[in-house]
Amino acid sequence: MSARRLASEFDDAAASPGLLLWRVTNAWQAAQRAALAPFDLTHVQFVLLASLTWLDSDRAVTQRELAELAGTDPMMTSQVLRALETKGLVVRGPHPHDARARALAVTDAGAELANRANAAVEATDHDYFGRLGDDVAGFADALRRLDGLRSSSRHPEPR
Numbered sequence: 001m002s003a004r005r006l007a008s009e010f011d012d013a014a015a016s017p018g019l020l021l022w023r024v025t026n027a028w029q030a031a032q033r034a035a036l037a038p039f040d041l042t043h044v045q046f047v048l049l050a051s052l053t054w055l056d057s058d059r060a061v062t063q064r065e066l067a068e069l070a071g072t073d074p075m076m077t078s079q080v081l082r083a084l085e086t087k088g089l090v091v092r093g094p095h096p097h098d099a100r101a102r103a104l105a106v107t108d109a110g111a112e113l114a115n116r117a118n119a120a121v122e123a124t125d126h127d128y129f130g131r132l133g134d135d136v137a138g139f140a141d142a143l144r145r146l147d148g149l150r151s152s153s154r155h156p157e158p159r
Contacts (some may be wrong), residue, residue, distance in 0.1 A: 053114040060103035
């Protein structure tokens with residue numbers, strides 16, 4: 001094999017699950033960016049706003065809880081929350097039980113925007129993944145298995 005040729009187990013790049021996931025993810029993200037543009041939200045802003053709207057209840061939600069649900073880096077989560085707070089979509093206040101934590105809440109405007117944007121995101125998902133037909137549920141199951149690997153690698157089982 002030539003030193004200039006990539007050493008790979010795959011004869012065809014389209015046989016690589018990692019490359020396929022990369023390509024599909026990029027195409028799906030482009031579709032989501034287009035769906036979210038009218039709402040002046042980036043995809044990560046939407047994910048955090050929608051996740052917080054999902055979690056928001058009578059109890060205080062922490063940044064750590066939000067980052068864990070969304071699968072985002074805690075430092076990036078903090079930066080994005082500041083942007084959402086500046087837009088008047090989220091408020092961050094003192095946590096009632098933990099002086100080190102901030103209590104997060106969605107404003108009425110934030111909840112209304114999250115719900116309108118979520119309708120567009122779900123419609124985009126339906127269009128994008130609809131090409132799988134009856135395989136959508138199986139695809140979602142496979143993604144949950146892979147997501148479980150990510151979760152278990154961050155929180156290994158005690159021995």
